[in-house]
Amino acid sequence: MAKISKKELIIEQSRKSFSQLGYELTSLESIAKECGITKPAIYYHFKDKATLYKAVVCPEFTALAQKIEESTQIGNAVERLNAYIHTFGEFLISNPDFSAIFAREIANGSKTIPDECIEQLSRTIKQLINILHTGTSEGVFEEESPFLVQMMIVTPLISCHTTRPLRERIANFTQNEIIPLEPHFKNIIESLSKKIIKGLQC
Amino acid sequence: MAKISKKELIIEQSRKSFSQLGYELTSLESIAKECGITKPAIYYHFKDKATLYKAVVCPEFTALAQKIEESTQIGNAVERLNAYIHTFGEFLISNPDFSAIFAREIANGSKTIPDECIEQLSRTIKQLINILHTGTSEGVFEEESPFLVQMMIVTPLISCHTTRPLRERIANFTQNEIIPLEPHFKNIIESLSKKIIKGLQC
DNA sequence: ATAATTTTACTTACCGTTCAGTAAGGAGAA
């Protein structure tokens, strides 16, 4: 059994709660309860709720930026863009709480994202800018706003996770129609990557 | 000057607040204040906060479904898909509060969306299913999950609006890099439409 | 036409609850 500090335990439970309920509806007392401690114990480890949120969120963005940078170093522009998309998608698989947290931030104007995370995000964007620029220089990609490409990658993948209940409810209303079963997420990553690359190619 | 009932005024102010702050952070007292009335006056017109939210949200989804249905009747599959995407994009322009509200619902598992809205959403999805099916029958489109296509359309367009502050903050960190100015929204719609159609075509 | 009554559209005052955050103290380890 791995030794896990109480501080780490608080962060893990908080991540689940922030992901499922969002920042506002997450109560520190319920987190404490699930950790088997009391609320002021959280205040012993973290200054306030916002600081706890940062402690949850920052490592995720840092890990994402790290993985993106590592995986998009080699290959031609098409290969690197493909790696960018797949790395992001697989990050969402291995960090199941990240989708909902990031989706809320996107919906929210990112008011609650600390600067440290923005810096990490800018690392990934820089990488994407580099890939796209290389691609246009090589004449394989049409010129396109990196922010648009980023949104074409990030938001559909994220919302695959967050819209599951929505899709189920919609499917109830479209009974008579034949709705193809949703493919597994790895197929979605692959499918999205192909389409985006195809859409960008000259 | 158009005659506007107080009930309509409450709905309009609520829409702004729900869009800017989200459901939880919207306080009925602040809405009342901006309408020049008191909180119980809202309760005279609406049973509770959730009912008020429905009154804000339902007409938007209905109008969207209506416009989508109208605009995607004629033409071949490519033209109809193009119309679908443009109609959705232009709806976001003429309903500036809708993006944030919908984005929050997507992030949220759509817990607070009433069934009435889901029904309207299913109308638009049915239309998209029809378009894609026609396209594959005609051999112009590859087969693809309508939900994925829907997300490729909806989420980037929505997040164009909600991520504006995020993009600005990111741009601050990438000073030294050349970040192309973000194109205007109509160009984004056009650009996204082209890419999605290109990505889907055989 | 006018008086009586009811309904509309609110207001003031308040309740109960929830929640972030704090003060003070205590048990156990070093």
Place this chain on the structure above:
DNA sequence: TTCTCCTTACTGAACGGTAAGTAAAATTAT
């Protein structure tokens, strides 16, 4: 003894929602 890591007990503010009352408009009765 002192530091770490917590607990008990609490404060203050905000919020959703309600009870009770009221001025003015609309409706009905005389």
